[in-house]
Amino acid sequence: MPVLSQIHVYPVKSLAGFQVNVWPVDQRGLQYDRKWMLVDTDRQFLSQRRLPKMALIKTRIESDALILSASGQADLRLPLLEVAGEAIEVTVWDDRCIGIGCGSAADEWLSRFLDRDCRLVRQADVDVRKVDPDYAFDTDQTGFSDGFPFLLVSENSLNALNMAMQLPLDMNRFRPNLVVAECDSYAEDTWRRISINDIVFRLPKPCSRCAIPTIDPETARPGKEPLTTLNRLRKWNNKVYFGQNALHDRTGLLSVGQPVVIHETGSAQPPLGKDR
Template sequence: MPTLSALYRYPIKSTAGEALDRATVTEEGLLRDRRFMLARPDGSFVTARRYPGLQRVFARFDGEQLSLTHDDHPAISELRDVFALRPFDTRVWRDDFPALTTTIRLDAWFSRIIGEPVHLLWLGERSNRHRDSIGVRVSFADGYPLLLTTEASLADINARTDGSHVMAQFRPNVVVTGSEAFAEDGWRRIRIGDVVFRVDKPCGRCVMITVDPARGERRSDGEPLRTLGRYRKRGKEVCFGENLVAENTGELRVGQAVEILD
């Protein structure tokens, strides 16, 4: 039976992932996943698609304090109690919604890293972004609460390329081992522990997966997007992984069985 082999969350959209042994599933995704995001003064969102160096930022948020580290910049921490919490209109793709400001210090820290003025925004305890198309509130993630990938599918890509790709390039929340390559394409509902997930849609991939997360730079060969484009195209999208919507809340733990319900 397939099993849950890894869990990741990304406290800030586009920064480095945090590996977890266990995680709480909420309606909006994993607890404290993508609760922060960078936005320009006009509200447009900023990601590692344009600024791949963001993946060298490591963020930790325990609900009370946000701590940030980067190899080339002094570390910084701020308590949630000092966040300004001013409403700030922003957008992720076609979704327009309000978020909350944090602090001038955090804004300045990120502005120095990417070289343009940005604000670090927080969703608060409850997201104001409701996606009618899937029927749930969503974090600052691109479009779905959670993303699932499998180790067998990554191995398939590595067999077709130079073998150097790592799961962090695909930024999943849930990683499964013990399945065949791309078996997830045929899953419709799964259960992990007590949590049931709807496997809603293949994840269309972009230039983000060409970023080497260790160096914070795009690969010059355009891989693995180039190879995936030759055999994983679905309509206009190049697909890897599956978007999930949780049907209930609960806790996930690495090592749990993944039951294919449909």
């Protein structure tokens, strides 16, 4: 039976994340996942697509604080809970959200390291960012993710891709939230409804990939892989796919080692041959 083998949390959109063994799930996904975001002077979100150096900023959560770390700078400590601050309308792709400014010290810390004027915002607790209704229920919501609260990938899908590339890329290149072991490569392409610890997940859409997986998270340098191989093996309708977006039907607690129960399957998405 498939099992949950890794849980990854990314508190700040496009900064480095961290792995945990146990983590709560709230209405928006993994607690604190993509709860914070950097925006430019036009209040548009920033990501590694524009600033690869964002990959070098590490994150961790300790007690009541989110802590950012970067080479040559003292750690930046931020409260986990919402505190009074300027409410700012920010944009994530086509969505407008309400962020709470995290203060000038945070903005200066990030702007200095990235050599780019930017601001750090925390998604307002009252803000409700709904998921694309073409794939979701009206009650589904997410934080500052690209569009879905979860991204799921299987270990053997990465093993198959690495074998095709003849490169040992780490899973963190692909920034999944949930990693599943003990299943065939790309088995997740056919999953439509699964559950982990009684939390039901719907998998309505495969994840199309941008250039971020080409960025080495240790050096922030871009390369050609895995996009070159994905273009050869996982291309459909002029996009390449790896992993599945997921939505959840309730809150709860996830732990590494929990069984992944497959309730419903369908045709592969994207519709590629099994060997690809």
